[in-house]
Amino acid sequence: MDHTSTFERILRGILLALVVLFFMFPIFWILLMSFQTNESILRMPPSVFFTPTFDNYIALVTGEMRTAAGSLQLNFMQNLWNSVLLSTTSVAVALVLGVPAAYAFARFKFRLGEDIAFTLLSFRFAPPLLVLLPLSLYFKSLGLTNTYIGLIWVYQLICLPLILWIVRGYFEDLSPDIEHAHRIAGYSWFQTFRKIAVPLALPGIAAAGLLAFIFSWNNFVFALVLASADKQPVTVGALAFVTASGIQYGQIAAAIVMSVIPTFVLAMFAQRYLVEGLSLGAVKG
Amino acid sequence: MYDKEKGLFEAFVKNKLSRRELLRTTGKLGLSAGAAGILLTQAQTNAMASDFDWMKYKGSKVKLLLNKHPYADAMIANIEAFKTLTGMDASWDIFPEDVYFDKVTAALSSGSSEYDAFMTGAYMTWTYGPAGWITDLNEYIKDPAKTNPNYNWDDVLPGLRASTSWNGVPGGELGSADAKQWCIPWGFELNNLSYNKPMFDKVGVQPPKNLAELLEVSAKLTKDLGGPYGVGVRGSRSWATIHPGFLSGYANFGERDFTVNDGKLKAAMNTAGSKAFHRDWVKMIQESGPKDWANYTWYQVGTDLGAGASAMIFDADILGYFMNGGDNKEKGNLGYAPFAANPAAAAPTPNVWIWSLAMNNAGAQKDAAWYFMQWASSVEHDLFGARKMDFVNPVRASVWNDDEFRARIDKSYPGYLNQYEVSAPGAKIYFTAQPLFFDLTTLWAENLQKMVAKEIPVDEGLDKMATEMDQKLVEAGLG
Numbered sequence: 235m236d237h238t239s240t241f242e243r244i245l246r247g248i249l250l251a252l253v254v255l256f257f258m259f260p261i262f263w264i265l266l267m268s269f270q271t272n273e274s275i276l277r278m279p280p281s282v283f284f285t286p287t288f289d290n291y292i293a294l295v296t297g298e299m300r301t302a303a304g305s306l307q308l309n310f311m312q313n314l315w316n317s318v319l320l321s322t323t324s325v326a327v328a329l330v331l332g333v334p335a336a337y338a339f340a341r342f343k344f345r346l347g348e349d350i351a352f353t354l355l356s357f358r359f360a361p362p363l364l365v366l367l368p369l370s371l372y373f374k375s376l377g378l379t380n381t382y383i384g385l386i387w388v389y390q391l392i393c394l395p396l397i398l399w400i401v402r403g404y405f406e407d408l409s410p411d412i413e414h415a416h417r418i419a420g421y422s423w424f425q426t427f428r429k430i431a432v433p434l435a436l437p438g439i440a441a442a443g444l445l446a447f448i449f450s451w452n453n454f455v456f457a458l459v460l461a462s463a464d465k466q467p468v469t470v471g472a473l474a475f476v477t478a479s480g481i482q483y484g485q486i487a488a489a490i491v492m493s494v495i496p497t498f499v500l501a502m503f504a505q506r507y508l509v510e511g512l513s514l515g516a517v518k519g
Numbered sequence: 520m521y522d523k524e525k526g527l528f529e530a531f532v533k534n535k536l537s538r539r540e541l542l543r544t545t546g547k548l549g550l551s552a553g554a555a556g557i558l559l560t561q562a563q564t565n566a567m568a569s570d571f572d573w574m575k576y577k578g579s580k581v582k583l584l585l586n587k588h589p590y591a592d593a594m595i596a597n598i599e600a601f602k603t604l605t606g607m608d609a610s611w612d613i614f615p616e617d618v619y620f621d622k623v624t625a626a627l628s629s630g631s632s633e634y635d636a637f638m639t640g641a642y643m644t645w646t647y648g649p650a651g652w653i654t655d656l657n658e659y660i661k662d663p664a665k666t667n668p669n670y671n672w673d674d675v676l677p678g679l680r681a682s683t684s685w686n687g688v689p690g691g692e693l694g695s696a697d698a699k700q701w702c703i704p705w706g707f708e709l710n711n712l713s714y715n716k717p718m719f720d721k722v723g724v725q726p727p728k729n730l731a732e733l734l735e736v737s738a739k740l741t742k743d744l745g746g747p748y749g750v751g752v753r754g755s756r757s758w759a760t761i762h763p764g765f766l767s768g769y770a771n772f773g774e775r776d777f778t779v780n781d782g783k784l785k786a787a788m789n790t791a792g793s794k795a796f797h798r799d800w801v802k803m804i805q806e807s808g809p810k811d812w813a814n815y816t817w818y819q820v821g822t823d824l825g826a827g828a829s830a831m832i833f834d835a836d837i838l839g840y841f842m843n844g845g846d847n848k849e850k851g852n853l854g855y856a857p858f859a860a861n862p863a864a865a866a867p868t869p870n871v872w873i874w875s876l877a878m879n880n881a882g883a884q885k886d887a888a889w890y891f892m893q894w895a896s897s898v899e900h901d902l903f904g905a906r907k908m909d910f911v912n913p914v915r916a917s918v919w920n921d922d923e924f925r926a927r928i929d930k931s932y933p934g935y936l937n938q939y940e941v942s943a944p945g946a947k948i949y950f951t952a953q954p955l956f957f958d959l960t961t962l963w964a965e966n967l968q969k970m971v972a973k974e975i976p977v978d979e980g981l982d983k984m985a986t987e988m989d990q991k992l993v994e995a996g997l998g
Contacts, residue, residue: 273848276826278746370629379633459625462633463612473615478588479841479909480825481818 267487275483290488310489312464313471318496320457320467321450324386325443328393333439336398337427340405341413351398358395365391366459373460380462388456393446400445404438405431440507444500451497468493571667576887577606583891584626584637585611586619589911590706590874591638593904594895600903601894609891627652630881635888639877641683642758644701645952647877649687654878655699657684659889670893674915678947679704683875689953689997690779702875703896704914706904709869709946710767711938712856713824713839714831715849718744726831726856730768730799733833733860737807740830749807751829754815756968758960762950764833765967766870768860769796770949776963777951784953784997786985788963789978796860798977801970813968825849833858835872836939837911840932855934857941868945873914912939919943955995959988 238246267275269286294310338344339351369388370379378384408431416426432439454469472489475482585591591613598609612634614622620643626634627647639647647653659665660672672680681694683702691698712726719725722743727733737749753760766776774793777784787793804812809823821838823829825847832839836855843853859867876892878885894900898917904910905924918924919939928935950956966984969975975983992998 272846273826276822276828276848278826278828366625367629370625370631374629374631379631455621458614458618458622463614466614470615470618473617474587476615476617476818478616478817478837480845480847481822 264487264490267484268491270484270487272480272483275487287484290482290484291492293485294488294492308474309463309466310468310471310474310492313466313468314493316457316465316471317451317467317469317493319382320385320389321447323382324389324393324450325397325447327386328390328397328446329439329443331390332394332397332442333401333432333435334427336401337405337431339398339402341410341431351402354398355395357391360391362391362455366455370460379460380465382465385457385461385465388460389450389453391456392449392453396446396449397439397442400442401435401438404435404442408434437507440504444504444507447500448497570669573605573667573890576884576890579884579887580608580610581635581884581888581891582633583609583611584623584634585613586638586874587613587615588638588874589909590904593908593910594900596908597900597903600900601891604894605890607887607890627879627881632879632881632883634879635882635884636876636878636892638705639702639875641702641873641875641948642762642950642956644683644875644877645685645954645956648685648699648701649954652880653701654880654882654885655701656703656878656889656892657700659893660700665886665889666893667897669898671898671915671917674898674917675704675896676914676916676943676946678943678945679707679871679873679914682871682873682948685952688782690777690782690784690951693948693952702873702877703892704873704875705896706910707871707873707912707914707946708835708837709871709912709939709942710763710834711836711867711869711942712831712833712858713836713842714854714856715747715824715827715829715852716854717852718747718827718830719854722830726854726858728859729862730796730803730860731862733858734799734803734806737803737831741807744830747828747830748809748823749830750803751809751815751820751823751832752804752812752834753817753820754804754808754812754964754968754971756813756961756965757816758957758964759816760964760967761960762870762872763835765800766949767858767868768800768833769793770868770870771860771864772796773861775951776949776960777953779951784951784992786959786988786992788988789981789985794978794981797967797970797981801967801977804971805973808971812971824853836935840911840935841909843932851931853932855932855938857938866945867942868949869942870949871946873948953997955991955997959991962988962991 266282266284268290269288270284271287271289274284294308297308297311335354339347373379373384376384378387412434413426413430416430417423421429451467452469453467457466458470468489472486472493475486475489585594591611595611602608612622619638623637623639623643626637627650639653644653648655660670666672680700681698683704684694684698684700685691686695686698714726718740722740724736724739727736733750740747740749752764772792772795774790774796775787778787779785788797809815809819809829817835817838820829820832820834821842824832824839825842825845827849839853839855842849844850857867859865876895878888878892882888896914898915901910901913901915901918902921902924905913905918905921906927911928913919913924925936950960953959962984966975966980970977970980989998
């Protein structure tokens with residue numbers, strides 16, 4: 235039975251609207267900036283009324299930026315593609331390697347099992363700058379410098395521990411009885427893993443995959459140090475709008491809007507899994 | 520007909536024909552601008568190639584690491600001239616300035632041979648040089664077998680040549696006889712006033728000529744303009760806050776960052792003269808600077824001037840140059856003035872930032888890399904960039920004397936040539952070269968922030984800072 239008065243409901247609505255406005259305002263402002271020229275953005279006092287322009291988006295897509303010092307070439311679409319490629323492939327590789335490993339850590343006891351699991355987790359704690367110099371020396375010897383394969387390999391430092399530990403927790407929360415019943419019916423452990431464990435753990439796997447994707451997407455330093463300009467992700471590429479001859483605020487805003495879209499779409503799609511997967515996988519009984 | 524046109528451009532390159540005569544004659548011959556450009560590049564290439572075997576490394580390819588900057592754009596726009604001249608190829612990686620030096624440091628410290636040459640600032644070579652990451656270029660410049668006879672190294676402004684060479688001894692004088700040439704100056708900026716002429720006219724003030732006037736004029740501008748603030752200077756917690764206007768004014772009073780006795784460094788920021796300068800500087804920011812000065816970098820200082828949020832800046836002259844164009848609100852409204860902070864000084868003493876070219880010591884084809892570097896820093900390329908692109912400020916005296924360049928600057932940037940000419944004789948690096956440069960100069964900026972925020976009195980703050988710096992110098996074996 236609902237005892238909330240009309241006044242309380244209205245007050246709650248207003249307060250919720252204020253909270254949403256507070257948190258969404260920067261994003262809304264960036265969206266507005268992306269349709270303005272630099273002059274319009276920098277006018278004093280700022281205003282929400284302006285003549286919209288698509289020039290910022292056109293500059294990003296066509297790869298040509300007009301600045302005080304003339305015309306500059308941009309590689310933003312290449313950067314965006316690099317981010318999509320690196321993040322997607324890294325997460326896919328990490329899922330292929332991490333989900334079976336997580337299952338093994340959850341279901342089987344073997345020698346040095348916990349040590350191996352913690353070693354993999356420790357990759358998340360190592361500051362990237364600490365490992366980058368030795369890594370760049372190894373990359374040079376192995377011929378992996380400036381290759382997508384090399385970068386995807388390094389991105390496993392981000393993705394693999396995350397997937398392994400989240401999915402492991404999720405597998406541990408599932409009762410093994412169903413799997414045992416399936417095994418008694420004559421199926422192999424791999425069939426049990428594929429037909430029973432993975433489908434049941436799917437929300438957790440999706441949540442871990444999405445988180446790994448977001449962390450990969452936000453990574454900045456690995457590609458910067460280990461690859462050339464043509465393989466840089468969007469996080470590095472977005473800095474190209476900060477030039478000696480001025481900051482292109484409109485294009486930065488348009489770049490932010492465009493670079494948020496893939497993660498945003500993915501997050502909307504997997505929202506249900508994300509909440510369910512994280513809450514179930516993280517709480518231990 | 521074609522030979523006649525080629526002859527015209529060859530005569531121009533050899534200075535037998537003036538630019539005016541060349542333009543008149545090409546006009547009569549009905550040459551398009553595009554065709555004239557091609558013929559001029561060919562003539563310049565032929566002139567450069569006549570006395571030197573530029574084709575020695577034909578077929579090789581150099582790779583460059585570049586910062587996203589108008590200087591790099593000018594080079595890329597003219598790269599066909601290099602390829603035609605040498606038969607070599609060139610590729611490059613360009614990174615934004617925010618991350619550029621991280622990339623350079625990672626590449627050099629890992630001993631990577633990927634890049635043959637790269638852009639750097641002179642201050643950075645104080646780290647790269649002693650670490651053995653870059654090559655002493657004297658062995659190339661002074662070798663007639665490796666450097667073309669028309670290179671004319673002496674044409675590069677003497678203050679810049681000296682500022683990019685160091686003997687590696689902490690506190691050692693820049694440009695000393697035993698100094699190593701760690702990099703080649705490519706383009707540079709000195710620090711003077713850039714100001715908004717309509718705002719100055721509205722308030723009825725003239726560009727200040729010394730620090731006392733700067734305080735007075737900027738306070739009046741702040742008060743009378745009713746919105747824009749008087750003077751923009753940098754204030755972030757970074758070495759870059761100290762090196763532009765601040766150090767230029769500081770050096771004008773004869774003040775130093777460190778003293779050197781028997782090879783030992785000692786902080787010199789707590790002298791009576793230094794304290795007086797700091798007090799004025801702090802007062803100026805408190806009264807007439809931007810509200811969130813402590814976050815101000817190159818970008819904010821420039822953006823405010825271009826957007827009409829500030830009336831004047833004491834910063835790099837090329838920052839004022841850039842803000843006078845593009846889509847800036849105040850485009851065309853900016854003027855430039857030389858500035859000697861000390862009323863008793865004979866001339867300004869601007870500290871300089873020099874974008875330079877350095878050679879990777881781990882590079883696998885150093886001689887070929889030097890071919891690129893000498894072309895990129897040649898008179899011909901410098902002229903191309905200064906006339907056609909925004910390759911300002913040029914580092915060569917001959918380019919500053921070029922009529923076409925001067926006419927272009929004088930037309931669109933009134934006062935720019937004058938501020939340069941008055942200041943150029945005193946333009947050099949005024950910091951003491953030493954390996955703790957970035958740490959100690961950032962500490963200086965941090966203390967300046969505290970003084971402006973009134974967290975610590977100026978005199979007491981400088982005494983404490985000098986003690987802290989001396990301790991760090993001793994710990995590093997430098998003091």
